[in-house]
Amino acid sequence: MGIQTTYLGMPLQLDDLDVENLAFFKHCSAHNFHLQKCAKCGLLRYPPTTACPWCMSPKSEWVPVDAKGAVHSYTEVHHAIQPAFKAHTPYLILVVDLDTQKGKPTEHEALRVVGNLTTPDGKLAPPDMVRKVGIGTRVRMVFSDAGPGLAIPQWTIDEGTKQPDKPWRYPQE
Amino acid sequence: MPMPAETDTTSPKYLRDKYAIVGVGETTYTRGSGITTRALGTWAVRNAIEDAGLKASDIDGMLSYQSGDSTFSTFIAGDLGLRLNFYMDVFGGGSSTEALIGMAIGLMEAGMCKAVVIFRAMNGFSQVRIGGTGARAAAPVSGDALHMRAYGWQSAGQMFSPTFMRHMYDYGTRPEQVATVKAIHSEHASNNPKAFYKKRFTVDEVLASRIICKPLHLLDCCVETDNATAVVVTSADRAKDCRHPRALIRGVVGRCSKPRTDMHYQTGPISTVAGHYAKDILWPNSGVGPEDIDITGSYDAFTFTTMLQLEDYGFCKKGEGGDYVSNGTMRLGGRRPNNTSGGHLCEGYTHGMNMVIENVRQLRHDADDSCPIGPDGKRQHTYDYREGGCRQVKNCEVSANLGWANPGTGSAMVMRRG
Numbered sequence: 134m135g136i137q138t139t140y141l142g143m144p145l146q147l148d149d150l151d152v153e154n155l156a157f158f159k160h161c162s163a164h165n166f167h168l169q170k171c172a173k174c175g176l177l178r179y180p181p182t183t184a185c186p187w188c189m190s191p192k193s194e195w196v197p198v199d200a201k202g203a204v205h206s207y208t209e210v211h212h213a214i215q216p217a218f219k220a221h222t223p224y225l226i227l228v229v230d231l232d233t234q235k236g237k238p239t240e241h242e243a244l245r246v247v248g249n250l251t252t253p254d255g256k257l258a259p260p261d262m263v264r265k266v267g268i269g270t271r272v273r274m275v276f277s278d279a280g281p282g283l284a285i286p287q288w289t290i291d292e293g294t295k296q297p298d299k300p301w302r303y304p305q306e
Numbered sequence: 307m308p309m310p311a312e313t314d315t316t317s318p319k320y321l322r323d324k325y326a327i328v329g330v331g332e333t334t335y336t337r338g339s340g341i342t343t344r345a346l347g348t349w350a351v352r353n354a355i356e357d358a359g360l361k362a363s364d365i366d367g368m369l370s371y372q373s374g375d376s377t378f379s380t381f382i383a384g385d386l387g388l389r390l391n392f393y394m395d396v397f398g399g400g401s402s403t404e405a406l407i408g409m410a411i412g413l414m415e416a417g418m419c420k421a422v423v424i425f426r427a428m429n430g431f432s433q434v435r436i437g438g439t440g441a442r443a444a445a446p447v448s449g450d451a452l453h454m455r456a457y458g459w460q461s462a463g464q465m466f467s468p469t470f471m472r473h474m475y476d477y478g479t480r481p482e483q484v485a486t487v488k489a490i491h492s493e494h495a496s497n498n499p500k501a502f503y504k505k506r507f508t509v510d511e512v513l514a515s516r517i518i519c520k521p522l523h524l525l526d527c528c529v530e531t532d533n534a535t536a537v538v539v540t541s542a543d544r545a546k547d548c549r550h551p552r553a554l555i556r557g558v559v560g561r562c563s564k565p566r567t568d569m570h571y572q573t574g575p576i577s578t579v580a581g582h583y584a585k586d587i588l589w590p591n592s593g594v595g596p597e598d599i600d601i602t603g604s605y606d607a608f609t610f611t612t613m614l615q616l617e618d619y620g621f622c623k624k625g626e627g628g629d630y631v632s633n634g635t636m637r638l639g640g641r642r643p644n645n646t647s648g649g650h651l652c653e654g655y656t657h658g659m660n661m662v663i664e665n666v667r668q669l670r671h672d673a674d675d676s677c678p679i680g681p682d683g684k685r686q687h688t689y690d691y692r693e694g695g696c697r698q699v700k701n702c703e704v705s706a707n708l709g710w711a712n713p714g715t716g717s718a719m720v721m722r723r724g
Contacts, residue, residue, distance in 0.1 A: 140456060146448035154449060180453040180569060206475070206576060208467035210458060210519040215443045218458035226459045228468045228571050241574030249457050268475050285456050301475045303520040305513070 138280030143217035145279060153181035156195055161284040164276045166200040168244070169193035177234050179244045187238060198244075200274030201291060202231040204266065205245055209303065221257045225250035227288050229272055248288040251275060255287055266290065267300030320591055325411045326545035326552040326724060329358025329423075329538030330663040335502040335654030337431040339532035344377040347427030348385040350534035354423060355386075358538045359549030365538065366391040367413055367422035371402035371657065375434035376427045391419040398561075399436075400605055401709040402426070403537075403658040404717035405560030410539040420540065426659045427534035436530050436655055437461050453569070462607055462712070463522050469713040470521055470610040473577035476625065479613075481521060483628035485512035487609035487644075488525050488651050490637045495648025497638070497675050497697035502531050503652045506693060512609075526609040528650035535659035537666070542724065552724035553666040556704075557592030559584045563715045570714030580716035581618030581708060588619070588706075592720035596621045599720070600702045601668055602642060603661035605710035606649040615708040615716065616644070638691040638699065646673065646697050658709045662719070665705040669723040673698040 135149040136158070147155055153169070157180070160167035168177045171185040172192035184191045206228045213219045231244040250258040250266055255277035258266075266272075272288040279285055290296075331353025333339070333346050347370070355365055365388050368379040372395065379393040392413055396402065403424070410422035430436045438461040447455040459465060473479050489509050495501035507525060515524040545552040562584035566572040589595050596619060604612040609631075617627030621642070630636070636644035647653045647664035654660060667673050672685060675697045680686040687698040702723070709717040 143456070144446035145452060145456065146446050147452070148449060151449050154452065158452070179572065180450070182568065186566060186572075205571075206468035206472040208459075208464055208471060208519045208521075209517075210464060211517040212519065213458060214438050214461045214464070215455065215458055221458075224458060226457050226464065226468070228576070242572065243574065245569075245571045245576075247453060247457055247459065247569075247571075268471070279456075285452075303471065303474070303481075305481060305517070305520075 136282045138283055140277065140279035140285060141217040143215065145283060147283065153183060157181045158283045160195065161276055161286050162282050164284065166198050166274050166286060167195040168198045170196045176238060177244060179246055198231070198233050200231065200246070200286070202229045202246070202272060204228070204268050204270045204272060204300065205230045205243070206268060209263065223260060223263055224257050225263050225266060227272065229288055246286065248274070248286055251277060251287040251289050253289050262290070264306070267302035269297040269300040271296055320557070320593070321411055321415060322556045322593060323554040323722070323724065324542050325414065325539055326542050326554045327537050327662070327666050327721065328540055328545045328548040328550070328552065329354040329360065330536070330666050331357050332535045332660065332663060333533050335500060335531045335533045337502070337531055339429055339432060342377070343375070343427040343429060343534070344381045344385070346429070346532070346534035347377050347382045347425050350427065350536040351382050351423050351425050352386055354536035354538050357549065360421065360538065362387050365421050365423050367410065367419035368393040369406045369410060369422060369424045370395045371398045371406060371426055372428070373397060373399055382425065399657040399711060400607060401561055401658065401711035401715055401717040403662050404558055404707055404709045404719040407537070407539055407555065407719060408558035408560040411555065411558065414541060421544065422539045423536055424539065425534060425536040426657055428656070429532040430655050431530040431532050463527060464519050466608065466611065466713055467519055467521060468571065469576055469579065469614065473614065474521065476575065476577050477628070479628035481513060482509050483632040484609040484613050485509045485526065486632035487606060487612045488512045491606060491645050491649050491651045494638055494643070494646045494697055495652030496693045497691065497695055498647050498653055499676055500674070501648040501653040502529055503648070521610070522608055528607050528655050529652065531654040533654050533656060535656045535663060537659065537662060545724070550672065551670045553669045553721045554724035556594065556720040556722055557588055558719045559587040559591065560717045561711065561715050562587060562717065567714055579614045579618050579713045581615045581718070584716050584718050585619045588718045588720065594704060594720060599642060599704050599706045601646060601665060601699050601705045602636065602644045603665050603705065603707040604644050605658055605661065605708060606645055606651045607710060609651070611710050612644060614713070615710060619706070619708055619718065638697055643699055646699060662707050665707060665721060668699050668702045669705055669721055671698060671702065
C-alpha cells in the first residue's frame with residue numbers, strides 16, 4: 134500500500150511501487166535510520182537507489198546506521214517558497230557528513246544526509262538555535278513524525294559531544 | 307586566432323568550424339507578455355530565420371527545450387509553414403542550449419537535416435514561475451522529492467546554495483566578490499536597450515538587499531521574465547550565403563555531469579561543479595584554451611554560478627574565482643567581459659539562450675546597443691562603455707558559453723568569428 138499523509142500541512146505521497154523509499158521511510162517512522170548496504174561491495178548509499186552507485190549491483194539489505202555527523206554545508210532560508218515553510222523562517226537546510234563511511238570509497242565522498250535543523254523532538258528550530266549552527270557543528274539525527282509509515286529524518290545539535298569553538302557561519306547575520 | 311601549435315585542427319575526430327550559428331532571434335523581455343508560449347516561440351523563430359536571411363523552406367530541423375511549461379515544435383513549424391525532416395522537444399532548462407546545438411551538429415553531420423532552428427519559449431513570470439513559486443510550490447511532495455522538498459529544499463537557489471557556502475568555507479570567498487557579478491552585469495545591461503532591468507547597481511546595493519536564502523540576497527538572483535529566444539544552426543558552407551558574418555562553432559560539450567546526478571552532494575568537493583569535467587572535453591575539442599577566449603557567457607542564474615563555472619573551466623586557479631569575478635577582468639573594457647547583454651541577472655531569463663545570442667552578436671561585431679548607425683547601415687561602435695553607451699567588445703574573435711543546469715550538470719560551447 135502506498136502512503137498519503139501530511140506534514141506541516143504539506144501533502145506527502147509514496148506510491149506502492151516505490152519500494153526503496155517505502156522501506157527507507159518505514160524505518161524512519163520507527164525512529165530508526167537504515168540505509169541500503171550493497172550485497173556485493175558492502176558500501177552504504179544515500180538517498181535510496183535501485184542499484185549500487187559504485188558497482189551496479191541491484192542487491193542490497195537495509196541495515197541500521199549510526200546517524201551522527203558534522204555539518205558539511207547548509208543554506209539558511211529567509212524567504213520560503215513552499216507555503217508550508219513560510220511560518221518557520223529562518224530555517225536551516227543542512228547537508229551533513231555522516232561519520233559512518235566518511236571519506237569512502239574515495240577521499241571526497243561521504244554519506245551526505247539532508248535535513249532541517251530541529252529541536253530534539255523534531256520541530257523546526259527556533260531562530261536562536263538556528264544562529265548557533267554552521268559548518269562543523271556536530272549533529273545527531275532525530276525524526277519528525279508525519280503519520281503512519283512515514284517520518285522525516287532531521288538533525289539536531291548533538292549536546293552530548295564536543296562542539297567546534299566557532300562553527301563557520303555566513304558572514305552577514 | 308592563436309592556436310596551440312600541437313593541436314591537429316584537421317583531425318576528423320572533431321567538427322571544428324564545420325557548423326555555424328547564422329541566425330538569432332528573440333521577443334522582447336517582459337513580465338506579462340500577454341501572449342501564449344506558442345505565439346512567443348513563433349515570433350522568436352521567425353526573427354531568427356529572418357536574421358539569417360533564410361526562407362522557411364531552408365529550415366528542415368527544429369529542437370526545443372522546456373519543463374512542461376511551453377509549446378512544441380509541431381506548433382511553431384505549423385505556424386511558420388516549415389516542413390521538417392527532424393524535430394524533437396526535450397526536457398530541460400539551463401545547459402540545454404549548448405547541448406542542443408551539439409545535437410543539431412550531429413543531426414546535420416548524419417545527413418538527417420540541413421538547417422536546424424532551436425527555440426526556448428516561456429512565460430517564466432506570468433505562467434510557470436522559474437523560482438518555483440505559485441502553484442508548483444504547493445504541489446504534493448512525492449517519491450524521491452521527499453528527500454528534498456520535505457525540507458523546504460526546492461527552488462534553484464535553495465538547492466544550489468550549499469555549493470557556494472562550502473566554497474566560501476574552503477577558499478575564503480566573500481559575499482562582496484560575487485556581488486560584483488551583479489554590479490558588472492547591470493553595467494552591461496544599462497547599455498542594452500532590450501534588457502528588462504537596465505538600472506546599474508553597486509556592490510553595496512546588492513549586499514543591502516534582503517536575504518532570500520543564505521548566501522543569496524535578492525539581487526544575487528536572476529530575474530523572472532516572459533520571452534522566447536531562437537538560434538539557427540547550419541553548415542559553415544551554407545552559412546557563407548547568410549546575412550551576417552558567421553559564428554563558427556569550434557566545440558561543444560553537452561550536459562556533462564558530476565557523479566551522482568540524483569544528489570551530487572554525495573561526491574565532493576561539493577564546491578566543484580560540472581565544469582571541472584566538461585573542461586576536459588571543451589578545450590581539446592575546440593583546440594583553444596581559456597587564455598584564447600575574448601568573451602564569456604557564464605550562466606548567471608545566481609551571481610555565484612557565474613563564478614563557480616569560470617573557476618572550474620580554468621579561467622583562474624581553483625579557489626580564486628572570487629578574485630577573478632571582482633578584479634575587473636569580466637567588465638566591458640576588461641580582459642574578458644562576461645555576459646555583455648546583462649545575462650539572466652538583468653536582461654531576461656531564457657535558460658541560457660540569450661547568452662549564446664549575445665555572443666553571436668559580439669562575434670559579428672554587431673552588438674545591438676545605442677551606438678549611432680552609419681551610412682552603411684551598420685552601428686558605429688564608440689567603445690565608450692559609460693551608461694547608455696556602447697557594449698561591443700573590441701576585436702572580439704573567440705567566445706565561450708558556459709551553461710548551467712545545476713552544480714552537477716553543465717554544457718559549454720566555443721565559437722569564433724568566421
